[in-house]
Amino acid sequence: MRSLLLDTVTWDLALDTSGSIAVASNPYAMAQDAACAIRTYQGEVYYNTADGVPYRDQILGQQVPLSLVRAYLEAAALTVPGVVQAQAFFTRFEGRRLSGQVQITDRTGALSAASF
Structure with missing residues (x-):
């Protein structure tokens, strides 16, 4: 699989x-x-509105445990074709910003990581 490479800071091409x-x-x-x-x-996502994390309905503006947020994020990561296991780690939670x-x-057993 190939994908357009995104800058890790700006999340732009x-x-x-x-x-x-x-x-x-x-x-x-x-x-x-x-x-x-x-x-x-x-x-x-216009063509499939079920895709994505329910930030508006289930997370934002509510006091939810980080374990629930982690579960939503890991479930979203598992929707990527070929991903068989995903783990989300939080590095910063400051104000309203979570990083x-x-x-x-993946299916071959290869491990990889990306920031969000």
């Missing part, structure tokens, strides 16, 4: 050394796609 849009390959591409799934609000890392295992 990145360029390669020749100035072209950079492409990520597995296993990182799969981890990056899992991080994208974690960043997706449920209802945001972390998702670590995935």
